[in-house]
Amino acid sequence: MTLPSWLEKVPSTFGTKGHGKLKADHWRTVSTVNLVITLVRWWGTVNATPEELEALKNYIHLVVPADFASRRSMSYARAAAYDFHMEQYLLGLIRIYNHTLVPNHHLSLHLRRLLDAFGPVHGWWMFPFERYNGLLQPEMSTTFMCYFYIGTASHWLISTLQWPATKEYNDMLWSFENGMHSVTPFGAPHAGQISEIFYHLQTEQGHTIIEPFLVVDAYLPLNPSDASQDPYRKFPELDMRLYYDRFEERQHVIRANDIVTHFAAFKYEPDGIQGMCIVARNLDRMTTKVSIPI
Structure with missing residues (x-):
């Protein structure tokens, strides 16, 4: 499998006892890329059993909302699609596996309101705070203050300075101001x-x-x-x-x-x-x- 260099690749020992603990990006890659390519290739053909096809469709109902919810842009249509597929996935867990739902399953059905209200999750999810936890451990006070001021100063500079009226700066300001809004989608790209x-x-x-x-x-x-x-x-x-x-x-x-x-x-x-x-x-x-x- 060929992956771009920026994508967090799954360790070659994945699936064995020696692969250790995977990071969130590892799980994202293996779930939305590796497993999708492999499972559709195996269970999406005419040779698949009805049980395999049903399990595949249920898994796809999980992959799609995980993908849509973590995009860098959000729209009402994408938030609605997230909600639809997440609900279908949970119904499939009960129907196919007789699985008992847990609180996280319940909370996932409330995420649409947050996507509608606040836009892309990158603007308000907890990963930055987790990163700060790692930064705080070696030098708590100085490290925290340094990175905190870097972040707040960058935000203040972008929103208050008079930037040159050039295409490069206009594109940067547009990205800053429109990251929480929808974008106009276009047709499927050609590989x-x-x-x-x-x-x-x-x-x-x-x-x-x-x-x-x-x-x-x-x-x-x-x-x-x-x-x-x-x-x-x-x-x-x-x-x-x-x-x-x-x-x-x-x-x-x-x-x-x-x-x-x-x-x-x-x-x-x-x-x-x-x-x-x-x-x-x-x-x-x-x-x-x-x-x-x-």
């Missing part, structure tokens, strides 16, 4: 691989503008017949799909801001499709479109 980066120089109204461009090899989409055998398309909320493990003949030249996100990739030969394919797991944490099944 590809950057083969070359070059700079284009032009002059506009006496100003020299240097802009980077990227040459991208796009993976070849499945034909309609093979697409019907793609197990990942049964779960559109995951924003995953198979491509042939080869590139389109024509390369694409795009601007840097046309790059949406990285993706996790895994190559295998699916049942019912001749030849190797690559599954692309979209790792976009901002703009993926959401829908709620009726």
Whole structure:
């Protein structure tokens, strides 16, 4: 499996006694990337038993809200989708496993109100406080005051200073001011691989503008017949799909801001499709479109 360098990778000893205690990011990767790719590949095909397919659907109902709730942006539609899938997951726990719900399950159904009211959880969850706990242990007073003042001073500077009226500063201020608001989603990105980066120089109204461009090899989409055998398309909320493990003949030249996100990739030969394919797991944490099944 190929993962971008910024994604917290699961230890190679995962599943054994020697892997130790996993961090929250490790669990996030293994739950929303590794296991999703593997379980859909095993239990999402026509060869899966009804019990396996039911267990997979219930697991997907957990993955989707965990993914949606931890995005860097929030909208009312995404909060509603979180609530729908979380409720379906809990109902599945009772129906399939006769599981007794615990207080955390109950609390998870109240999170939608907080997502609607406060936006992305990164602005109000407890991980920063946990990080401060680690900082406080070696040098309690000085370390705490140092990091506290750094954070508050940065917030004050961004919100009060008169920043230059340039695109770079405007983009920074927009991100600061709009992080708690929804973004306009667009269609599903197409998986590809950057083969070359070059700079284009032009002059506009006496100003020299240097802009980077990227040459991208796009993976070849499945034909309609093979697409019907793609197990990942049964779960559109995951924003995953198979491509042939080869590139389109024509390369694409795009601007840097046309790059949406990285993706996790895994190559295998699916049942019912001749030849190797690559599954692309979209790792976009901002703009993926959401829908709620009726």
